Amino acid sequence: MTTALTRSAARPRRRRNGTYGDHPATGYLFLSPWILGALLMFLGPMLASLYLSFTDYDLFSSPTWIGLENYERMLTDDPRFGNSVWATLKFVVFGVPIQLAAALGVALLLNRASRMSGFYRSAFYAPSLLGGSVALALVWRSLFTADGPADQLSELFGVPSRGWVNDPQLALAVLVLLIVWQFGAPMVIFLAGLKQIPQELYDAASVDGANAWQRFRAITVPMLSPVIFFNLVLNTINAFQVFNAAFIVSGGTGGPSDTTLFYTLYLWRKGFVEFNMGYASAMAWVLLLGIALVTGLIFRSARSWVHYAGEKR
């Protein structure tokens, strides 16, 4: 017995020393595709874009240093930049909370044991698998185009329309609907979170006479708050960077009347349509800072509403 224990305890140690420990190079070699990728595809271009953001660069001739001019113009002298920030903020502020609410609502329904719950879970998750795909955006556009299904529906209710995507009041709503519909990923995470909440808490609350809404407010929400926080951060960051949907639905213009000119779309137009890559690079860095700021604010606010189980308060 003793020998067996010693042997089994010794074995892993020997393996650690003998096989890999002596050759860290081998480990790095296995990592090299990732490291190379990170350096060549990520860090390099990032530094290059930081440099370019201080230059006047048209993609063809060599860049010339102009200091902070790009940043200055963006903040003081570019009305369309303002339009793009406004459109993006509206999209994030409406899209993300509604998406998360939908995700949580469906997760609560699915959390009840049912014979079909596996099927429904997959069915609700499917749209997210297709994610930001071009095909999906094309379908979306044809749903909301003139004389499309959305028009026919609104006509049914006696409200004539000429295609939601052609109406400055509604075009953004079409894109918000698209992101809301893709609630599958946060839903699955919510589901996992819901399964972690101990049933005893609900039982105890029921015994004390709490109704469903009180149980939701006093148990589900606080217990789930770390998961809500996680989803909020992740989906906010993603929503700021939406490109495909707006590109396809507006045909690359951000129209009608700049109402779907998302930040990334305007950035792309500056770089690849107007040949102003320096300006586009500066925009990319402002976006990065903007997202960092918003994420920071969410983190800060988390102190007052996110509760970790077992935490002393």
Added chain:
Amino acid sequence: MKKTPVAATALALTLLATACGGSGGSDGETTLRFAIWGSEERYEVVQAAVQAFMDDNPGIQVETTIAEYDPYWQRMNTEMAGGNAPDVFLMSDRHLREYAGRNVVMDLAPHVGEGVRTDDIIPQVMGLGTDGDHLWGLPMSQITITMPYNPQLWEDAGAEAPELGWTWDDYLEAAQLVSEHTDEEVYGASDFGGIESWFKVYLSQQGKSLYTEDGELGYTADDVAEWWEMATEFREAGATTPAEVTNDTTAGSPMFQRHSASEFTPDSTFGPDHGEQFDGDFALAPLPQGDSLGLYAEPAMLISASARTSHEEESLALIDYVVNEPAAAEALGMAFGLPANQTNREHISADLEGAWQQVYEYEELVGPELKEGPPAPPQGASALFDLFTAYYEDVMFDRADPEEQARAFYAEAEQVIADNQD
């Protein structure tokens, strides 16, 4: 066995490297990439012309790609910037300086007479590609801005048929009649306010142009305001399509979708390309005029080569063939407009029929009135074209006053032009 991961990784990296670098022809054959924009019909005739070229030049393969106008330039911009542009491609007036000024278009001037023939090309259309001693491309053909309209609807509505010399007021009146006659089921005209090309004609009618010889703006904010106010007058009178209809181009322009009975098109070959769509219910008319007609003899587009092509000789041969060779002209017919080559033009015009005959007659009608082309647009012009539309959309949707919006547009336009001057 220990070496295996090293070897495997090395192999993987080599494969990656090869995958990135590999391309080019095999067994002594040259493959040219030729990019065009336009309709399916146009692609077919170009394919026929290219086939003729390949038959006459064994050893050269030509891969032709086609895209719609906007995606074509989106793709071209990235390919140019990435250094892998097609060898031969179509070039528009608006993008010419953009590219030529950045040294990515081959100068054909040194090859004229050797490899590239220009003797037989009508001088009127050579202007655009010519820039001092440089020649940035050969004109594919000649086209003229025109107004296709539905003569049946106009007659039913009691509107007077448009003819040479008719005015903007006449247009307003006629278009209003059509809208009223169809109970706004079909509008008399498509809203023209957001398209810079029509603004160009409007300016030209007053003796002005979009750009001056030195690449400055050739108009003032007041000109833009006037133009947008006129467009607003048309729209508010019900003569032109409302904003939602104008904006809906998913399935083609408003007239193509039968929401309007007339519109302007840059391309006199518009009708034949889409003839079936109109069941023959269309005719071509000159644009309404101001002090003068204001139309130019315009090359439909240029055919240019990449400055970075590794197949210079073959690229030049293809350009020359498409523009000058009778076999190519026969295949292309009028798909790009009147052939730029005089001999080919006479040859082609001998047996035209149907819609193509209409185009020819239109060109004959306005031909004597045409002015010499305006200065080529400077760098930044392609961005201004889009900006013009974007700013007008606010006017169209009643979200901005035409005059204020014109000033805002003009300020940005000046800035774009200034940014692009070296």
